[in-house]
Amino acid sequence: MRILVTGGAGFIGSHLCERLLNEGNEVICLDNFFTGRKANVAHLFDNRRFELVRHDVTEPILLEVDQIYNLACPASPIHYQFNPVKTVKTSVMGMINMLGMAKRVKARILQASTSEVYGDPLIHPQTEEYWGNVNPIGPRSCYDEGKRVAETLMMDYHRQNDVDTRIVRIFNTYGERMMEDDGRVVSNFVVQALRGEPLTIYGDGSQTRSFCYASDLVDGIIRLMNTEAEGIHLPVNIGNPGEFTMNELADEVGKATGKQIEIKHLPLPQDDPKQRKPNIERAQKLLGWEPKVPLAEGLKKTVEYFRASIGNSASA
Numbered sequence: 001m002r003i004l005v006t007g008g009a010g011f012i013g014s015h016l017c018e019r020l021l022n023e024g025n026e027v028i029c030l031d032n033f034f035t036g037r038k039a040n041v042a043h044l045f046d047n048r049r050f051e052l053v054r055h056d057v058t059e060p061i062l063l064e065v066d067q068i069y070n071l072a073c074p075a076s077p078i079h080y081q082f083n084p085v086k087t088v089k090t091s092v093m094g095m096i097n098m099l100g101m102a103k104r105v106k107a108r109i110l111q112a113s114t115s116e117v118y119g120d121p122l123i124h125p126q127t128e129e130y131w132g133n134v135n136p137i138g139p140r141s142c143y144d145e146g147k148r149v150a151e152t153l154m155m156d157y158h159r160q161n162d163v164d165t166r167i168v169r170i171f172n173t174y175g176e177r178m179m180e181d182d183g184r185v186v187s188n189f190v191v192q193a194l195r196g197e198p199l200t201i202y203g204d205g206s207q208t209r210s211f212c213y214a215s216d217l218v219d220g221i222i223r224l225m226n227t228e229a230e231g232i233h234l235p236v237n238i239g240n241p242g243e244f245t246m247n248e249l250a251d252e253v254g255k256a257t258g259k260q261i262e263i264k265h266l267p268l269p270q271d272d273p274k275q276r277k278p279n280i281e282r283a284q285k286l287l288g289w290e291p292k293v294p295l296a297e298g299l300k301k302t303v304e305y306f307r308a309s310i311g312n313s314a315s316a
Ligand SMILES: NC(=O)c1ccc[n+]([C@@H]2O[C@H](COP(=O)([O-])OP(=O)(O)OC[C@H]3O[C@@H](n4cnc5c(N)ncnc54)[C@H](O)[C@@H]3O)[C@@H](O)[C@H]2O)c1
Pocket: 006, 007, 008, 009, 010, 011, 012, 013, 030, 031, 032, 033, 034, 035, 036, 037, 055, 056, 057, 058, 070, 071, 072, 073, 074, 075, 076, 090, 094, 112, 113, 114, 115, 169, 170, 171, 172, 173, 174
């Protein structure tokens, strides 16, 4: 198959491109390099089935493909709040452009949605039926509401134009090729620990998150894309239900880096969700999927990556 991956030079996108190529597909990786890097896919340049296109999804593009994975969108608060209007445009206009293409060439399309559509959830763990508790006018809204509209567009193109759609709600994912300075908690903690700096915990550290290793996530979204089942167009949570407080995560990072951990507390940012944990029964039932990589193992690999990427000062 010829497969388009928008945001393909980003953290998750680069792992996805790699896996799709390994499975024998042609891959077109499209990216504007806002948070993605050529270095993330440089090891794929020698593969004749791989193409890299510099393009912004807010502009239309003509391509003939069989499947589209729409991942283009900055994912960390530092980046999506840098230019919030552009973040909304990327989610909404990008989605319209990609759905237009899917409709025209009859490609199947998967949208990378997010657990952020649940906002600061009032039910726990979150099932796909939950409509969420999202602030529509806060600093996180450009991302959360942009992704919610993208889901609306997916469902409307499916109902109105019979486009073959898939929506994955991705919960916190970590692994190699995350950016070291993008403010996401796993990369923050690992980089701070390797540099011998105190780990920054916002609030008292009792808030929880669930962390899915990149290879598990990629496996789940490829299964979703290629599954045909009753109700498959409705959103599917993909994440690791193992739930950790930030204090527990700090301990795990201490073990994975072999460093003595110190903690620095800062005030909680506005609208920071208190708890986050996916209910993955739907993914288990429809896709036969569940995560395989435990946090300690995924952290070890992530630490190895950052140890090499942040250089000698870190490994000292
Ligand atoms: N990593 C997570 O924990 C997580 C959780 C939920 C959802 N997601 C979603 O998964 C997708 C990938 O996230 P990631 O963690 O790899 O983030 P990332 O920032 O590493 O990747 C996003 C990619 O999209 C590209 N991009 C951004 N705006 C673009 C535009 N207008 N046109 C073309 N390319 C553009 C960036 O340059 C980057 O390569 C995103 O849509 C994100 O919202 C990620």
